[in-house]
Structures are given as C-alpha cells and as structure tokens.
Amino acid sequence: MLGKQWSYLLKLIQDVSAVFSITINSFLILLVLTKSPKQLGAYKWLMIYISIFEILYSILDVILVPQHYSHGPTFLVIVGIQNKLFGPSGLTLLNSFYWGFFGASMAVFAVHFVYRWLVVSENPLLETFNDRRIWLWFSIPLWYGLTWVGTGYILSAPNNSTSKFIRENVKEIFELEFGEYIYLGPFLYETMDDGSLKIHVMPFIGLGIISATIVSSVIVVLVFGYLCYDKINRLVTTTTASVKFKKLQRQLFYSLVIQTLIPFVLMHIPAGIMFLFVFLDIDLGVYSAVVSMTIAIYPAVDPIPTLLIVENYRKTIIKWFGCAPKTNSIRNSTFDSSKT
Template structure:
C-alpha cells in the first residue's frame, strides 16, 4: 500500500474531521439547550453530554493521530512521539486515554437507551429526575477509568515486543518503532522465540475489557428492543398527547441511527480485530480502516439528531432562510453599486434595491 498517501489522507481526514465535528457539536448543544421540546426533561442533559464527549474525543484523536495495526496475537494503537510537544510518557498516557474514550463511548449510548426505555414508564423514570442524573452521567466515566487503568497497567509497550515488531512496523507502515509509543491488548505474548502460552494477567484483563464491551452492547440491544416494542405498541394505546408520542418517536429513531454509526464504523470492526487476536488470525493492514473511522465518527454522529428531531430541523431551516435573505440583500447591493446606479445610503436606494431584486427574481 502507498503509505505516504495513506498517512497524508489520514492526517487530512483528522484535521477536517476536527474542524467540522467541533462546530457541528457546539451548534447541536446550542439547539438542544434552546430549541428542545419542553417535555424532554433531563434527556437534554444526556444529549449535551454526548455532544461534549464527541468534542473531547475528536480533539484527543487529532492530538494523538492514532494508527492501528494488527498482528496475529495483538492489535496495537500507535501514537507518534517523535516531534510531539508532549514527552514520551505523556504520549503513552494519551494513547491509553484514546483507547479508553473509544471503549467507553459505547457505554454513553447504552446510558441513552436505558434512559429512553425507562422514560416510557412514568413511575420508573423518577430514577433519572433532578440531581440523580449526575450519578448516571458518572457511569461512562467509571467505565473509561477502568479502560484507562487496564490498558496503562497491562497492555503498554515492552522492550521485548518492541524488538519483535520493529521490522514489521518498518516494512508495513514505514515507521521507526523508536519514534512512536504503542498500546494494545493481547492474550498470548509473542516474541522472537514464537508465541508463548496464554498470559493469564492479560487474559483476565481482556476479560474485564470484554465485560465492559458486552455489558454496554447488551444494554443497547435489550433497551433498544424494549423501546421499539413499547413505542410501536404501547404508545398507540396510551393517553399521551400526539405531540408527546411524536417526540418519543423522533428521539428514539434519532438515537438508533446515532448509535448505529459508531457500531458500524468502530465497535464491530474493533471487536473483530480483538477476537482475531484470540484465535491468532492476522488481519494486518485491514485494521487501518478503524483509524479512518475514528476521524469520521464525530462528524457524522450529530447529524441524526440535527435532522430527525423536528424542533432542531425547524431551527436549521429558519437559520438557512435568514442567511439566504442576508446573502440575497448583500448580492443585490453589490450588483447595483457595481453598476453605478445608486448610493446605498439613501432612502431612494432601498426602493431601487427592491426593484432590482424583483427583476433578478423574475
């Protein structure tokens, strides 16, 4: 593969992704805070939480520029240390933090699905009322800390493995292993002497990682299915207003699409890569796809909320109309002044501008 083109395109994707994702998520936060339906409750704080999480995620991804590569017994996440403003140790911590945010982001969506499901039962929704929401918002942070500690304490680089991968990294990625730091889960330690027996410390650490992944995934599927059944059957028979039913539907389907994006782009590919290390199958450069998905994910993930929730879609439409009117006014002024017909500071000029606009639109 053409590594120079790949690295250049990946760098561009990361820069463009960050430049688009952060304003987009900030705009969504503004809409959630100012345009959300009144009966949305504490759910708006969860939505803001996701947008803020994706802003932090995109910034860390931009700073670290993570690159994934797979071996038969290990998938490593590579972060460039040479030339970085941070020390090698800080780069290693940021590498682990990137993995932690990547993993715990699934729990963020699991929390969303749990809230959506619980909110369909009036008596049960009290567990999210008031300041109780803070407790629930702490759960993804706890998951993230467990990811961080596990990767930092067990799966960081070692001198033996560094020497083992030196030639492969140089040949396949054109990277000097001394210029980077890496972290990556494994079940079997591998070195120049071959694949060793199962490493039980790594095995139980991976058991913790798989528990974090599966607990979030199971929550998403169970609560998602429960929401679907309740919305399609229960709400049709409920006494809630048409507006409430409509909002429930919009929020649920926006969440489904919003969650499907990282599942398809990140979680399924990374889970396959992790499983392949267990059965000692090398997927090689195919794991590089995940590097692109990390750059793309924060950009596309806000879009379902922006365009499916009616209140936000309406606000965007109104903003576009206002901007088009302002551009139209500016264009007409430039047109008539360039022709030397008027001085736009006079009252007569306003009438002439209106006349020209009508002619241009006819």
C-alpha cells in the same frame, strides 16, 4: 511506502473529521439549549453530555494521530512522538485515555436507552435524572472509560516481548525507528524456539475485561431498546398520552437507534473484526488503519440523525439556512415549531 500513504490519508481524515465534529456538535448543543421542546426534559442534558464527549474525542484524536495496527497475535495503538506537544510518557498516558474514550462511548448509549425507557414507561426512577443524582448516571461511562484506561495503560503496556515482536515490522511498514513512537496493545501469545506456545496472561485478562464491558453494553442496548420500542408502539394505540408526547418520543427513539448504529458500524464492528483476526493470528498489517479512520469519522457524523429527525431542530435548520419556502409557509412552520 504503503504505510506512509495510509498515514497521510489518516491524518487528513482525522483533521477534517475533527473540524466537522466540533462544528456540528457545538451547533447541536446550541439547538438543544434554545430550540428544544418542553417535553424533552432532562434528556437535553444527556444530548449535551454526548456532544461534549464527542468534541473531546475529536480533539484527542487530532492531538495523538493514533494508528491502529495489527500484526499476528497483537494489536496496537501507535502514536508517533515527532512534532507532538507531549513527550513519550505524556503521549502514553493520553493513548490510554484514547482507549478510555472508546470504552466510554458504549456506555453512553446504554444510559441513553435506559433513560428513554424510563420516560416512556413513566418509571419512578426517572426522577433521578431531575436532580443531582443525574451525575450517578453520567458517571457510568466514566467507569467504563477508566476500565479501558487501566487495560491499556497497565495490562497492555509496552514490554520487551511485544517490542521485539513488532520492532522490525513497524519499521518496514511505517518507516519508524523504535524510538520514534510509543504504543499500547496486548501481545496475546508467541511461538517459542522449541515450537511451544507461550501465553501472555495479563493481556488475556485485559482483553477479557474489555470484552465484558462490550457485551454488557450490547445487552443493555438490546434489552432496553426492545422495551422502548414495545412501549412506544403501545403508546400509539392508547389515548392516555398526548399526541405531542407520542410524536416526540418516537422521534427521539429512532434518532437514538440510528445514533447507536453509527458507533457500532464505525467503531465496534471494525474493532471486533480486528480482535478476531488477532486471535486467529491473521496479519492485517497497515490495513488496520481503517479502524483508525472509522473511529475518527464517528464523532463527526453521530449528531446528524438528531438534527434531521427531531422536528424542532430540523425546522430550525431549514429556517436558519433559508431553505424554507417564503411567505405563509415560513410563518406556519415557525408557529408549529413554537407550539411543540
């Protein structure tokens, strides 16, 4: 029954998080379109891009109700087929898209850091964000996502060895018969009857590919994050940039840093720990559902730093929800916001 209890809790967290994610990301899109300072430039389209991405991620999470599950040298994303809008084939395809969203999330923030560096360094490549070439930047997360889709759908597809290995364990924990769910996930190796170890090559190739995407994304974030931080600090000590420009760039940088920490803490670190346990053949079992829960929470909390750190948005929220002091202080706050 423990698996059933985790499933009920997971469903509740996914539903609540999805409602909150759709609401807060839609609110952020509204603020970006109506209350952004002029100095924001093309960055507002990146902010809208990630908000739409997170809304779609939440919707897919609710449709699938995916459960991450680790058993020995395999980790799976399991989706029950009962009371679903799609059949097993459709759910398997959507499950691979779910993998794709996870992979694309890393590239989204890498692109953000590159853009922030282009702005503060006044690099000529910044012009590529001001015309149709911006779609080339937007396509980078798409390619990352498609890599993960292919890894899930092709290299980690169900097979007889994996099904035989997980059938009884899933039935015992989740009380699901084999035909009541679909899954995607690599089965890395198995011990044969004679004691020899059989390595499954294709899943290892898939794991190597997605590991490469993770490493490349982390390197881009760290390198361009440091370059942004260094450049913004040097901006503060010079007089060539306006005070408003410096202030806004610092706000956006810190917002982006916190926004990037959120998926690392809620998605990549839990998933990385699960990958490690799979390599070490340590069975997490039903407790792998923690990964499903943290992934569901991510789109709901990710917009919050932008809403609180960017001054224009923060002041607008205070004004709209009646939290600002009365009389002159409101007029002063509104006047300050309009100036930025």
